[in-house]
Amino acid sequence: MAAENFEKMSTGNGNANGDGGFSFPKGPVMPKITTGAAKRGNEICHDDSGPTVNVSTIDELHSLQKKRSAPTTPINQGGAAAFAAVSEEERQKIQMQSISASLASLTRESGPKVVRGDPAEKKADGSTTPAYAHGQHHSIFSPATGAVSDSSLKFTHVLYNLSPAELYEQAIKYEKGSFITSNGALATLSGAKTGRAPRDKRVVRDATTEDELWWGKGSPNIEMDEHTFMVNRERAVDYLNSLEKVFVNDQFLNWDPENRIKVRIVSARAYHSLFMHNMCIRPTPEELESFGTPDFTIYNAGQFPCNRYTHYMTSSTSVDLNLARREMVILGTQYAGEMKKGLFSVMHYLMPKRRILSLHSGCNMGKDGDVALFFGLSGTGKTTLSTDHNRYLIGDDEHCWTETGVSNIEGGCYAKCVDLSREKEPDIWNAIKFGTVLENVVFDEHTRDVDYSDKSVTENTRAAYPIEFIPNAKIPCVGPHPKNVILLACDAFGVLPPVSKLNLAQTMYHFISGYTALVAGTEDGIKEPTATFSACFGAAFIMLHPTKYAAMLAEKMKKQGATGWLVNTGWSGGSYGVGSRIKLAYTRKIIDAIHSGSLLKANYKKTEIFGFEIPTEIEGIPSEILDPINAWSDKKAHKETLVKLGGLFKKNFEVFANHKIGVDGKLTEEILAAGPIF
Numbered sequence: 001m002a003a004e005n006f007e008k009m010s011t012g013n014g015n016a017n018g019d020g021g022f023s024f025p026k027g028p029v030m031p032k033i034t035t036g037a038a039k040r041g042n043e044i045c046h047d048d049s050g051p052t053v054n055v056s057t058i059d060e061l062h063s064l065q066k067k068r069s070a071p072t073t074p075i076n077q078g079g080a081a082a083f084a085a086v087s088e089e090e091r092q093k094i095q096m097q098s099i100s101a102s103l104a105s106l107t108r109e110s111g112p113k114v115v116r117g118d119p120a121e122k123k124a125d126g127s128t129t130p131a132y133a134h135g136q137h138h139s140i141f142s143p144a145t146g147a148v149s150d151s152s153l154k155f156t157h158v159l160y161n162l163s164p165a166e167l168y169e170q171a172i173k174y175e176k177g178s179f180i181t182s183n184g185a186l187a188t189l190s191g192a193k194t195g196r197a198p199r200d201k202r203v204v205r206d207a208t209t210e211d212e213l214w215w216g217k218g219s220p221n222i223e224m225d226e227h228t229f230m231v232n233r234e235r236a237v238d239y240l241n242s243l244e245k246v247f248v249n250d251q252f253l254n255w256d257p258e259n260r261i262k263v264r265i266v267s268a269r270a271y272h273s274l275f276m277h278n279m280c281i282r283p284t285p286e287e288l289e290s291f292g293t294p295d296f297t298i299y300n301a302g303q304f305p306c307n308r309y310t311h312y313m314t315s316s317t318s319v320d321l322n323l324a325r326r327e328m329v330i331l332g333t334q335y336a337g338e339m340k341k342g343l344f345s346v347m348h349y350l351m352p353k354r355r356i357l358s359l360h361s362g363c364n365m366g367k368d369g370d371v372a373l374f375f376g377l378s379g380t381g382k383t384t385l386s387t388d389h390n391r392y393l394i395g396d397d398e399h400c401w402t403e404t405g406v407s408n409i410e411g412g413c414y415a416k417c418v419d420l421s422r423e424k425e426p427d428i429w430n431a432i433k434f435g436t437v438l439e440n441v442v443f444d445e446h447t448r449d450v451d452y453s454d455k456s457v458t459e460n461t462r463a464a465y466p467i468e469f470i471p472n473a474k475i476p477c478v479g480p481h482p483k484n485v486i487l488l489a490c491d492a493f494g495v496l497p498p499v500s501k502l503n504l505a506q507t508m509y510h511f512i513s514g515y516t517a518l519v520a521g522t523e524d525g526i527k528e529p530t531a532t533f534s535a536c537f538g539a540a541f542i543m544l545h546p547t548k549y550a551a552m553l554a555e556k557m558k559k560q561g562a563t564g565w566l567v568n569t570g571w572s573g574g575s576y577g578v579g580s581r582i583k584l585a586y587t588r589k590i591i592d593a594i595h596s597g598s599l600l601k602a603n604y605k606k607t608e609i610f611g612f613e614i615p616t617e618i619e620g621i622p623s624e625i626l627d628p629i630n631a632w633s634d635k636k637a638h639k640e641t642l643v644k645l646g647g648l649f650k651k652n653f654e655v656f657a658n659h660k661i662g663v664d665g666k667l668t669e670e671i672l673a674a675g676p677i678f
């Protein structure tokens, strides 16, 4: 009986053949040792009643495994086929020519020889160098050039718009610190830099940008000249060309089809290529065929430092933006966020020129089409709160607001992972799967389970995933005009109310202030929260004077009748160290009440100093936390802290006191009066 059951369970072929008189001994044994030899007499011993593979060598077997990707342009029947085949070759040639031009070191050759494909991939003849004449898999481009240098003799292999699976393989084979975690994500390390380096971000100051951009105190635009840019560009390009292979991504920014920008990212790491694959908008195969030349190019040579003897360089890191050349160069940092936020800066320049407002905000939409924006500095909750199971996600970080509505600039999200839990943030948790880049996380060496509470590498652990990994993403990522504009502040002083309703002047005052206060980091033993003011909740990325963006926001909010709110996602019941961070569940309830419109109808009272309108009740939230003073046991300390914060706001706003916001002089006065009064 036992043997019979065992036979039923086993799907072994060949033995459970009802040939009587033959049974396995009891106990766990290997079922397929003998064959039908006992019955078939002197036949040769074999065990292959199933079909066999139709090859004669192991190489042939391997060649069967990968089928060539189907051409994306349907080749017409009949006479057109030959024409289509030629034009495909021609198209690839144009594409390689364009990549060669991107990689040209401008002082020497016109561009390197480029060849498409992995140099380690064996050709049919076993060679690994490109086949010059009979191009099979690889298209090749050799520029006509008189000058000969070592770099003009070698090929630069281009890994063009690889798929996530291919990029996983590249990362795991060649990039130390790349692993697959148990959820299927690709874990990587970004090296010495685990966050952005705003003090190393430079912008070329030329005749045009001199007048157009915001320079000087408070501005993120640290100047450099054209010549220095070219020195760094050459350094990056030479570094990239010295490698055996580079990754090239051709993608889009902005879901608004009329204002879409074509971007090319040239990088040395599969990690960077997969990151941008996830974060930018992915072209369809057809869109890629007609991509042509990009509107903007990033040269990411982050593994290679800049030269400190180069004028303007103050460290080994430099992130350089040249708007005239439409190029960005990255040296000395591998933190992938530089690319995403660098392109965001470009959009903060290009879009306002078209009278489109670019926003450092998350954005989602309710079932009835009500759109909300979530402004806030890093770590205040844009990604967390815009990812809401009951609403459609338009985007978590970068948007545009046009005459017709909003559009996401990106094609993916970049979530903080520190202390991530399945219970509190199920959608982000589930988005961390095959295809997602997991930066700087710690995992179990055997099970590969990620420990999101482990901050050994950095506190700024991140997951980058395509937006469609969020089940209720709104694709295409566009929506109508916003109804609510939510300003997020993580107030570690614990004096800002959990939610305040703002009038237009207050909304503008707080938008221009861009306040948050974070604890500087538990390790350093810093007890005192530090206030940060970052104009437009994104001073690191804006290119024009903050009042330009503020004026556009005021005009749009007024025209659309949008309501402004200030939500404190930080401390309650005392400053950091005494009080505690407002529960995410409470913040979500507050946000729900904003979306539903119920909060608009609540009863309000006015606070001291800041003059906020705060609700007296919100369903599901203990009423006593709505007015911060109630949650503080030390009332005197509360008042002192409130006055201190008010003072910091005042001091910060001084630099804006002489600026007119838009053409409306009355609004400017109202904004100046909308700050703290004491």
Ligand SMILES: Nc1ncnc2c1ncn2[C@@H]1O[C@H](COP(=O)(O)OP(=O)(O)O)[C@@H](O)[C@H]1O
Pocket: 376, 377, 378, 379, 380, 381, 382, 383, 384, 385, 396, 414, 415, 416, 417, 418, 569, 570, 581, 582, 583, 584, 585, 587
């Ligand atoms: N009350 C709260 N509201 C929002 N986020 C909170 C709250 N309490 C804790 N958090 C945590 O703060 C972090 C917010 O980060 P994130 O949403 O990525 O910010 P941003 O996208 O603005 O940079 C998340 O790790 C989130 O879990």
Ligand SMILES: C=C(OP(=O)(O)O)C(=O)O
Pocket: 195, 196, 337, 341, 377, 378, 379, 382, 383, 397, 414
């Ligand atoms: C990636 C960033 O954005 P955020 O923290 O707002 O998600 C950043 O500021 O570097």
Ligand SMILES: [Ca+2]
Pocket: 360, 377, 378, 397
């Ligand atoms: Ca940010």
Ligand SMILES: [Mn+2]
Pocket: 382, 383, 396, 397, 414, 415, 416
């Ligand atoms: Mn975010």
